[in-house]
Amino acid sequence: MKKAIAIAMFLASVLSSAEAIAEDTSAKLFDNFDGADFSAAGGLYYKNNAEQRSGQVEFQKDVTLDGGGALKLTVRPGCGINREDCSERAEIWEKPQLRVPYDQAVWYGFAVKFADPIPRDDHRYLIAQWKREIDPGAPGDFSPFLALRLRKGKLFATVEANHFAPVSLQPKGTPAQCGEGQTPVWLRPETNQMRALVATDGNWEGEDGGLFNACTDKITVIDRGNKLPSPDSGWIDFAIMTKPGPDGTGHIEIFANNKWVVTIKGYIGHNDPPLGDNQYFKFGPYRAASSTEWTLYYDDFRRSPDCADVLRDQAACALVR
Numbered sequence: 001m002k003k004a005i006a007i008a009m010f011l012a013s014v015l016s017s018a019e020a021i022a023e024d025t026s027a028k029l030f031d032n033f034d035g036a037d038f039s040a041a042g043g044l045y046y047k048n049n050a051e052q053r054s055g056q057v058e059f060q061k062d063v064t065l066d067g068g069g070a071l072k073l074t075v076r077p078g079c080g081i082n083r084e085d086c087s088e089r090a091e092i093w094e095k096p097q098l099r100v101p102y103d104q105a106v107w108y109g110f111a112v113k114f115a116d117p118i119p120r121d122d123h124r125y126l127i128a129q130w131k132r133e134i135d136p137g138a139p140g141d142f143s144p145f146l147a148l149r150l151r152k153g154k155l156f157a158t159v160e161a162n163h164f165a166p167v168s169l170q171p172k173g174t175p176a177q178c179g180e181g182q183t184p185v186w187l188r189p190e191t192n193q194m195r196a197l198v199a200t201d202g203n204w205e206g207e208d209g210g211l212f213n214a215c216t217d218k219i220t221v222i223d224r225g226n227k228l229p230s231p232d233s234g235w236i237d238f239a240i241m242t243k244p245g246p247d248g249t250g251h252i253e254i255f256a257n258n259k260w261v262v263t264i265k266g267y268i269g270h271n272d273p274p275l276g277d278n279q280y281f282k283f284g285p286y287r288a289a290s291s292t293e294w295t296l297y298y299d300d301f302r303r304s305p306d307c308a309d310v311l312r313d314q315a316a317c318a319l320v321r
Helices: 002-022
Strands: 029-031 044-046 055-060 070-075 087-089 092-094 106-114 125-134 146-151 154-162 183-188 193-200 214-216 219-223 236-243 245-256 259-268 275-288 294-304
Touching: 070 275, 106 125, 106 275, 146 236, 154 245, 154 259, 183 219, 193 214, 193 219, 193 245, 193 259, 275 294
Parallel strands: none
Antiparallel strands: 029 294, 044 092, 055 070, 070 294, 087 275, 092 275, 106 236, 106 294, 125 146, 125 275, 146 154, 154 193, 183 193, 183 214, 219 259, 236 245, 245 259
């Protein structure tokens, strides 16, 4: 009897510890994808739902960052060509119990490599996105507060916020002409949202930004002197700090291949009533319906409240304020 009680107490202690770890949203997470499944230390999973039926996940060792293993994520046609109301995804999610509160800063790192052929059409493509939780059944469709996107084979980043009246506005399809302290945005007042163009690769041209035809002073982008790498440049290692702030206290840092790209501050994210308490990250190919196969490779995922655990250039961490 005493032995049974002792075992029961031991199991209760183990379960309690496991629950504490699971609920530690400041936990450091890491997965180098060297095994045959997601690492317990990474806190990641493939969400198997209707939107992801066009996706495929493969743990492989042919294309890797460091010779170990890497994820191969592929989407195939599954919606019917040009269906904007249908998406094809193969996204990897953080486990819900490990999500970080919306008002806290957290660093994310991951490496990505574009497989050939790289899509070069004028279409909706995302490779990573950060969102706010939304309560089940709540109305509305809220875009990611930060997203890494592809358009015409060019890489760019956007930040989303609640809608504000613009400082200036150009005709539809005409790129905004913004002054100092202003940022180009695409206004969507019908959904109380606006999307800011915050970073581009070196191949980006003025006409590529025609969607962003207004200027806002609610989001400020500090150019750190480096562009995003081009999708055909090989492995791209991102280190990104996210701290949403729909009240104007938002702060995002983007590094790519150890180079500081931009700092974004101001009104970042949404504060509408149906939204939840946490932010969450997901990565992998996401697009509207298409007729071709699209593949991305991912490696070396890490997440931490500490810059030094994510950014490979340790000296740069001291510069972030």
